[in-house]
Amino acid sequence: MSWAADAGSRPIIRFEDVTITYPQAATPVLAGLDLQIPEGELVLVVGRTGSGKSTLLRSINGLVPHFTGGTLTGRVLVDGRDTAAHPPRELADVVGVVLQDPGSGFVADTVEEELAYGMECLGIPPEVMRRRVEETLDLLGLSEIRSRPLLTLSAGQRQRVAIGAALTPHPSILVLDEPTSALDPGAAEEVLAALQRLVHDLSVTVVLAEHRLERVVQYADRIVIVPGDGQPVRSGTPSQVMAQTPIAPPVVELGRLVGWQPLPLSVRDARRAAIGLRDLLVGHAPPVRTSAAPGTGTRAAAPAIRTDRLTVLFGATMALADVSLEAAPGQIIALMGRNGAGKSTLLASLVGLGQRGRGSVQSGNVRIDGRDPALLRGPGLLATVGLVPCDPADLLEHGTIAEECRAGDRDGHLDPGTTRAVLALLAPELTDGMHPRDLSEGQRLLLALALVLAARPPVLLLDEPTRGLDYPTKARLVDLVRDLAAAGHCVVLATHDVELVAEVATRVIVLADGEVVADGPTADVVVASPMLAPQVAKVLAPHPWLTVSDVTASIGSLLLRTHAPTSGEEIP
Amino acid sequence: MTAAPLASRLAGRAWIAVAIVSGIGIVAFAWPLFAPAGSMAVAHADVAPWLFALLMPLLLAVALAAAADGSDGALDAKAVAIIGVLAAVACALRPLGGGTAGLEPIWIILILGGRVLGPGCGFLLGAIALFASGLLTGGVGPWLPYQMLGAAWVAMGAGLLPRLTGRAEIGMLACYGAVASLGYGLLLNLWFWPLATALPSAIAYQPGAEPLVNTLAWLRFTLLTSLGYDIPRAVLTTILILIAGKPILAALRRAARRASFGSVGTFQGSRQTPAHQPVAAESVGRHDADDDLMRVTT
């Protein structure tokens, strides 16, 4: 199904019966796509990894198939230009593109030069360039860092610079592939606010793909669903699409559950609709979330993690200050805080890397399962604590999955085949001969997890595990983490993903400037926090419900339906 | 897996420029060996190396500009990016070998990179890697143009070697690595050799002497001075290629495949570009005629 262009606004992007097949692929990645995107809209493209979402985005400026190879039948018209006749470089004045991992697309060495690069290629006069760079610096709040080398920027700054660099040539279309996946909630909101300003004030057409619907749906004018597996692409207004799609942000799920009409897309709308629901909840308590019962083994007596006045200094800056923690087996702990708050440093100290960074000095005690990880090496370390770094590909260094797993067995002195068996449980679709570097982000994570889990460490640390993961993979990860906790593992997640935390964590620790500023059961910490609260908590505040399933569990959907403002419709 | 070079090829004009500059480069290196007594270079043997050191950067610039000229489609974004990244790898490897008996691991990158990218991009890779490394370390001196040209030849040579696959290819590259790094050392001794005056006559440059006399003196000079540096380098390069050659070649070729170097985006069933867009129509023709980048079928 597709929609016709709104009266008055002409379609700036037109896909006419487009089918795209990559070389050496048996089936097309996109088939029979008819789509028109009107000028000045913010269009959200949704789909799971490998569904053809990125292909759709990249075909807007002709990167597919000019850059990637492959065959495109039908035609793509962008601002009246056929991409068959215009390679990406010739469309650079119309389409600005920000690809995944913006840091890898930087050409220049400082912020200002990077902003100017695209304009230099287009031959824009120097005076105009100068003016636009200044404007863009202000628009995106980059003027403080204008002469900084790009290498020294934080993830949020890099993302904003990449957007700015795509904006300076004044394209009428901006295409972004997962612009907020690496950002903490605050930085993500800044970026999305900037995008919304472009759409509203400058009438730029924005097409963006994003897995974290809860962050974006409320800003979208249109949603395009790319289901993959050869099924037709669907599109519609957010409320149309959100009423049907199996994947929806919590606020929409809550709305569907209760039967609110029109379906609220933002927390604000939902709060207005939820007055009745909140009244209903008075006197109920959310289901108590407990950590899995401590195992019966001897391990249960000792805390899985204990740190005592842990302090880490990088030169003059204090990355961690007097952190004293204790964690029991079976707990799922979310470590939160903005980028640079010390989350990764704490994880590094917990695996004994605190002293090993360049110029870092660690003091205080760390005990994992009663042992100091810094004194452990090789199999002993693997059997005690495992860390999956935020780029899981760092762990992978062999040519095939089979080799990688064999190396894992050797590293941990495990029985041959152990790692492969764990991987078969986590990701049955992966086969021996695949190259680890050819896997998707989510598959790499699962492979790295298998390598770490094979030695059955009582403590498992995950750094940003949901970055770039689609909903199905994330659901798999959530189940996996719960199973591990139930089996007596202590799992620590450093994450920005508030919905993941609401879903799975039993305890939340918030870090700021290296200090613990909050530590307690998930609901206690996140409900009151504007940045860390999940959508359901924001809608139902001051009631401490965190997820839709909690609401369902404690009150039951039948009761809810009778109290909904409009009811009678069957909810799928 | 094919052993064919995967990056774009140089246009004919670029090859002529590279060939002429290489020819002048050979003279700039080797004139002490054959220049006769009456020639100007011999008459001013203490100035000639400096003159060539001034001339070479200019000529290299011309050769690089011709080789990289965008209008011939020689250096598209893919080639620039991969050359830049490989040059960065070479730069990062260079300090590792600094000062330790000539163990310069950068040669494996230049040789394998030249092998995968082909002779044209190999030439660019060699020159650019040494230049970037000179700039990064603040080591821009009169030796730099000679180093750039030498490294460009080494990487280009790897791309010109016959097409073999599997072990035969690794063996061939390992042998080439030994020969090339020894040859590079010998060659780089030549440019400043005329400046090293007051050596005993058996190892000194004798202006205007018979080519054989000077050649032997140069070989003896190398034997006495830099061979202790060159041989470990050649051995290291060979060993590195034998050990790491296969995975690195595979990684480079995978990257080239991933970037679909030389691939052709095909458009089928797209109707004719509207007639009111002369720019577009013209550019279709250009693509077809000039660089055969895409086939637009109607």
Added chain:
Amino acid sequence: MSHGRRARWLHPGAWWAWALGLAAAASQTTNPLLLALIIAVAATVVVSRRPQAPWARSFGFFLRLGLLIIAIRLIVQVAFSASVGTTVILDLPGVALPDWMAGVRIGGQVTIESLLIALYDGLRLAAILAAFGAANSLASPARLLKSVPAALYEVGVSVVLAMTFTPALVTDLGRVQQARYLRGRASTGPRAVAGAAMPVLEGALERSVALAAAMDARGYGRRGTASPRRARTAAGLLLAGLVACAIGTYGLVSADAPGVLGLPMVGFGVTAAIASLAWSGRTTARTRYRPDPWGRPEWGVLGCGIAVAFAFAAAARISPDSMHTAVDPPAWPALGLLPSIGLLLALGPGLLAPPIPGSATAVPRIGRR
């Protein structure tokens, strides 16, 4: 700012021109006094106009390299004693190398005259290196790359990429080594570096593909507005220049070529090649963001470089004795008028060049009061 002038970066090309002039001057003489003064001039200017940046430290490296060359030169002199002079100061036992080394002897008598020759010779190389070191320290490589001619744009981009990627690779290497530790493997030592190298290379190559896509999407390699005729002219000039250079080079190294085939031909070839670069550079549609201006200070610095080279060349013509200090018997070095004037002029950039902006790369600009 001490001089009451606006702080800005001097065009890196001007620094290089000045340094090359200084190097050319050094190559004209073996007078130790003049050579020492050239090094002093270079050091003075470097100290007065060197910015705070890692590359700016390379002057010291070049000075040490110069010292090393003097030392090697002296050692070579001692090892292969040549029969210059009569004042023997050391008599080493001699060792004759095998026949196939054509009777090279190691050791023997060492004379003060031969040592002086070696010293002056080494000093000259050291002075030339000092001039290069000054250029390396004063001219920012990033700015130098910004001002490459348009025809060399693609090459310039790959050099910039290489230079910005290198520190990122070093960071990657550290990260991957930590990841090896997480797998229970050795994370230090040569084996660990070797093991970490492959993931780093794979990561870098992956990024190069992403980078290429981003560059393509941002307009890298757009067709210029060049007319085919212009492009043909540039190509023709290029070919003519290269052929002329080839002929000229042949003229330089051949005994029976007429004189016009030597330097003049090379000069013509170089001119044509430069013209071709300039011409093909004009066919591009690209523009430049905030290019470094070439103003009066640049002309001044360039002039200083030319002046010192010219003064030394003229002095070498007029009074060769003062430029080449005698060693047999040893004489005191002379200080001629012409070289002195040249050296004074060479100090000019210390005043002519505008003050450098206060470490602009490190500190963000703070709002004006």
